[in-house]
Amino acid sequence: MNTLSKAPTITRSGDASLENARTKFQCRDVKVHYGDFEALHGINIDIPDRGVTAFIGPSGCGKSTFLRTFNRMNDTITGARVSGEILMDGQDIYAPSLDPVLLRARVGMVFQKPNPFPKSIYDNIAYGPKIHGMTNSKAELDELVEKSLRRAGLWDEVKDRLKLSGTGLSGGQQQRLVIARAIAVSPEVILMDEPASALDPIATAKLEALIEELKQNYCIVIVTHSMAQAARISDKTAFFHLGDLIEYDTTETIFTKPSDSRTEDYISGRTG
Numbered sequence: 158m159n160t161l162s163k164a165p166t167i168t169r170s171g172d173a174s175l176e177n178a179r180t181k182f183q184c185r186d187v188k189v190h191y192g193d194f195e196a197l198h199g200i201n202i203d204i205p206d207r208g209v210t211a212f213i214g215p216s217g218c219g220k221s222t223f224l225r226t227f228n229r230m231n232d233t234i235t236g237a238r239v240s241g242e243i244l245m246d247g248q249d250i251y252a253p254s255l256d257p258v259l260l261r262a263r264v265g266m267v268f269q270k271p272n273p274f275p276k277s278i279y280d281n282i283a284y285g286p287k288i289h290g291m292t293n294s295k296a297e298l299d300e301l302v303e304k305s306l307r308r309a310g311l312w313d314e315v316k317d318r319l320k321l322s323g324t325g326l327s328g329g330q331q332q333r334l335v336i337a338r339a340i341a342v343s344p345e346v347i348l349m350d351e352p353a354s355a356l357d358p359i360a361t362a363k364l365e366a367l368i369e370e371l372k373q374n375y376c377i378v379i380v381t382h383s384m385a386q387a388a389r390i391s392d393k394t395a396f397f398h399l400g401d402l403i404e405y406d407t408t409e410t411i412f413t414k415p416s417d418s419r420t421e422d423y424i425s426g427r428t429g
């Protein structure tokens with residue numbers, strides 16, 4: 158059964174220990190055009206499940222463009238065109254029969270600027286589960302809201318003000334609220350596009366601790382401009398340059414013995 162195009166039931170499956178080495182996404186010759194401009198020139202990469210993969214590279218090299226291909230967010234950009242093949246758990250996520258709304262529940266996204274809905278903290282989390290018909294009663298919904306906020310490390314800070322607006326939280330809290338909102342619909346993947354760039358060092362540390370914990374259960378792909386952050390939190394790192402994937406390896410290898418001089422120049426701060 159093609160779970161992406163059929164029932165809205167969103168389930169996780171598999172044994173965590175077995176899935177450590179599993180591939181979540183297989184990308185073959187992925188190109189993205191904006192009109193006539195080719196932003197990505199044919200990317201081949203396998204993204205592992207249950208771990209953090211970092212995309213690094215100079216501004217404009219295509220990191221965000223590539224990240225958006227994993228939940229078809231490029232579909233929403235006028236003139237953007239994706240070609241090649243992206244398989245998620247072996248299923249073509251660009252198949253015409255696929256429902257992008259269901260895909261985006263399975264592949265959540267967190268942006269640079271925290272973007273809570275202008276609704277209460279509670280409603281920010283409850284919104285997705287309601288749309289997807291995931292709960293049968295108010296009590297179940299309450300439980301899911303609490304569980305999601307707990308998993309995002311935010312429950313203790315907000316449990317007494319669930320009815321207040323999500324936009325009234327601090328930047329770091331808003332970012333964790335957005336992560337809780339993504340978690341609420343039981344995603345398998347969380348894409349993060351420079352999620353800490355608007356946060357102070359303390360909020361960044363909390364976010365990184367959260368990512369460290371979430372990676373036990375989710376495939377996380379993060380775009381970051383911070384080499385230190387990539388080195389701290391990711392298991393694998395992909396270095397992009399001018400629309401090409403130059404090098405992809407364990408984070409340790411990329412940061413200690415990169416094989417391409419362009420990678421070395423970038424991570425050592427000589428370019429970028």
Ligand SMILES: Nc1ncnc2c1ncn2[C@@H]1O[C@H](COP(=O)(O)OP(=O)(O)OP(=O)(O)O)[C@@H](O)[C@H]1O
Binds near residue numbers: 191194218221222234
């Ligand atoms: N909506 C768009 N329309 C046209 N061109 C775009 C669009 N979005 C991105 N581009 C171009 O595609 C290329 C890749 O951009 P992208 O934002 O993916 O790079 P990036 O590596 O994420 O950059 P940054 O680190 O600055 O966020 C750039 O040349 C950019 O100008």
